[in-house]
Amino acid sequence: MSLFILLVVGDEEERLGLRRALSEEGWKVLPAGTGRHARQISEEREFDVAVVDTRLPDERGFQVISAVEGPGVTTVALLRDEDTMDRIVGIELGADHYMRYPVNARELVARIKQIFRKRDSSPDGHSAGQIYVGDLEIDPDRVRVVKNGEEVSLSPREFRLLHTLAQSPGRVFGRGSLLRQVWGEDEYIEERTVNVYIQRLRTKLGDDSQNPRLIETVRGFGYRLVKPEE
The missing domain is CATH 3.40.50.2300 (Response regulator)
Structure with missing residues (x-):
């Protein structure tokens, strides 16, 4: 290595x-x-x-x-x-x-x-095959995200979080589930971390935090990436 x-x-x-x-x-x-x-x-x-x-x-x-x-x-x-x-x-x-x-x-x-x-x-970081969700293009092999033809610069953790959500558009992921899948076992990480990273993703993807249309908050449960037809 x-x-x-x-x-x-x-x-x-x-x-x-x-x-x-x-x-x-x-x-x-x-x-x-x-x-x-x-x-x-x-x-x-x-x-x-x-x-x-x-x-x-x-x-x-x-x-x-x-x-x-x-x-x-x-x-x-x-x-x-x-x-x-x-x-x-x-x-x-x-x-x-x-x-x-x-x-x-x-x-x-x-x-x-x-x-x-x-x-x-981890399949959350390097599985084969591009994912298309609306105007988002997610390439896990190249660790690359494109929105409306423009590349979006994400940190490795932000990319893994988005990729996890994008693998099942419409599915609601609880904060605990996202922590396990994206962060693994880290004693210093808590559930509010997910909230912070979701906000970072929304900002970088141009998703209005006051009225998000891409990454929705499902109160009491967690988050989901909205399907294009919704």
């Missing part, structure tokens, strides 16, 4: 330790000690994973996550304290996974391996 990893950690000793462990797996590590440096790297290089400390010398790590996320990039936020607001803000800015400090380097390696084993084996 050949990966490029953006590693953004302010403390030099911690950064070196994590870089060493990741490099031992044969992965290419792009290290940065500040948000500014991370943004510079993201403009010049492509990568598969962004591991970002939430407390950097020059800015909050979640701002960096928001800046570097994109199609094909999985983000892992390293939380510095027990403040749940950090996690909530991170969800809203697009963090996919969370780990608490002190971060064990081997645990980080295991988490990244687990993420990509699930991604490569």
